[in-house]
Amino acid sequence: MKPLALNLALALLALALFLASLAVGPAELGLSESVRGLFAGGGEAASIIMREIRLPRALLGLGIGFTLGMAGAVLQGFLRNPLAEPGIIGVSAMAAFGAVAVFYSGLAGAALYALPAGALAGALAAVLILMALAARNGSTLTLILAGVALSSLAGALTALVLNLSPNPFASYEIIFWLLGSLKDRSIEHVWLALPLMAAGWLLIALSARAIDALSLGEEAAASLGIHLARTRFLIVAGVALGVGAATAVAGTIGFVGLVVPHLVRPLTTRMPSRLLLPAGLGGAALLLAADVAVRLVLPAGELNVGVLTALIGAPFFLWLVVRARREVF
C-alpha cells in the first residue's frame, strides 16, 4: 500500500470515529441538533453538552490514541523489540504513579497541573531505567521482564499512595489509574495534555531517520553518521512527554501501542520511520473506537476504556509471544 494512501485511509477512519465519539452519549441529541450545538455556542443544553463534554472527550481520545500508537511504533523500532509498548514496559504505570504521588499528596493543592507534572517525571524515570537496561543487554526478554517489574512496582506504589490519602474517596480511584478512562474530562484536560503530547510527537518525528539507520544495528548506524546519544534523547523525551501527558489525564490505557504497530506494519514498507504516522493514526482510531464502545455497552455507568483495550490487546500479546518463540524476530 502506498504510504500516502495508507495514511489517508487511516486518517479518514480516525476522523469517522472522532465524529462517532461526538455523536455518542447519554443525552439523546439528534444529528442536526449536535452539529448546531457544536458550532453555535451559547447556553443551550445541546451546545454545552457538545462543546464542554463530548468535544474534550473526543479530542483526548484522538490525541491519546495517536500518542500511544506512535510511542509503541518508535519503541518497537528503536529497541528492536516486537513486544515494546508504553503499557507493557511500565512507562504508563510509572507515569500513573508519578501523577498519583504528586496529586494526592496535596503538594499542589487540588490543582490539575499537578497531574502532568508528576506523570512526566514518572514516565521519564521509567524510560531512563529501561533504556539503561536495554543498552547494556539488548535481549527482548530483559526489557519485558524489567517492564513487568516496573509495572508491578508502580501499581503497588500507586495503591499505597491512594490508600494513605486521608480522603476516603481516593482509594477507589485506583481503578481509574490502572484501567484508564476518558469519562467526564473537560476542555481544561485537553489544554493540559495536548500541547505536551504534541511536543512528544515532534521529538519522536525528529528521530525518524535515526531509527531507520538503527535497524541496521548501532555500529552501522553510527557509521552512517547517526548521533546515537541525540537519538536516544529524542526518543526518551518524546515518549516521556507523550505518554506522561496521556496518562496524566486518562490513566493507564494499555495495549494500544502494542497492537496498532503490528496491525499496520504489514501495510508499510517496514521501515520504522514509515510506521510512525500510520501507527499514530491507527492508535487514534483504535482508542476512539474503544471509547465509543464502552459508552454503548454500559451507557449509564460506563466501563473503563482500559478494560476494552486489554481485552483486545492481551490475547494479541500472547499470540505475539507464541509467534516470537517460533521465529527469530
Next chain:
Amino acid sequence: MSERGTPLKTAQSLDRAPSCQAITPPPKRGRWPAGRKGVFHGRKRASLLFSLLLAGAALALPAHAEPPARVMSLNVCTDQLAMALAAPGQLVSVSFLARDPDLSPLHREAERYPVNRGMAEDVFLARPDLVLTGTYTLHNTTQLLKRLGFRVEEFSFVQTLDTIPRDIRRMGALLGREGEAEAMAADFEAGLAEVEADSCEPRPTALAYEQNGVALGKGTLADTVLTAAGFRNLATEEGVEGMAPFPLELVVEKKPDIVIVPGGDGDAPSLGAFVPRHPALRALPATRIGAFVPRGSWSCGGPAVLEAVKALHALRREIAPCRKAP
C-alpha cells in the same frame, strides 16, 4: 474517573475493611454479682440452688439493668448520636472518620475522644460493654464481635428524615439517656414540622451531585431533605434509586435549578471531586451551583440534618417565592 465499579459511598458506609487476624476469644470476665461469696455458708441445698439460679439469671442479663459504662462506636453516623447523647466518660472511642469535617457534624467534639479504625482488634483491646455500628459496613467485624461475646447494636445505614427521631430515641435507650434523647428527638420533630408547614408551590428542581458524578435519588436522606425543604429531586424524578451515577450530560440536559455539590475538599484532593465542578455545569446559565448545606450536615442521619433542611428551605424561598393563593 467515575467508574461503574466505583463503590458508591455514603458517609454511613465509610469504614475500612476489617482485618480479622490474630483474634483470640476474650477470657471469661467476672460477671458474678457482688456478695456471692456468702452463698455457700451453711445454707440449705434448695437455697443454694436458688442462689445459683439467680446468679445464672444475672449472668444472662448483663448490662441491661444499668447503662453500659464503656461504649465504643465504630461508624461515623453512630458516632454522631453517641457523642450527642452519651454521659461524660461513657463513650470510650469513636471512629476515625468522626474527625472529618466533611462527614461528621460533631468533628470538633470528636477531637476529645480517642479514635478507632473500626477493627475487631480495636474493640477487643478496649473491652467495651456496648459496641455501636452500622448494618452496612464492617459486616465481618460485626459477626466476629458477636461471636466473641461482645454486645453489638447495629443502626441501619438507610437513613431518612423519618428514621432520625427513631434512631435518636433508640440510642438514648441504649445509653440509658432516655430523657436527653427524648428532648433531642422532640426538638428535631418540631423543627422539621415548622419547615414542612411552610411548603408551597412552585417547587424548584434540585440535584445533589456527589463525587464522581453520583446522584442521591429515591430512598436517600438527601432526597427526603430536599422534599422537606420544598424542592423536587431531579435524580428521583429521573428514576435514580439510592445512590447511582448520573451522567453529566443528563444534568446539562435537564437543567436543574440548583446543583448541590460537596463543599471544600480540604487538603486531600481526589479526582472524583472534579466531576461536580465540571465546566459544563458552570456553563448552565440559570443553574445555581454550590454547597448550600452546612459542611457535613447531611452526611449522617442525626440532629444536624435539620440545619441542612433549614438552609435549603431558606434557599428555596429565595429562588422561588411562594405563589400567592388564588
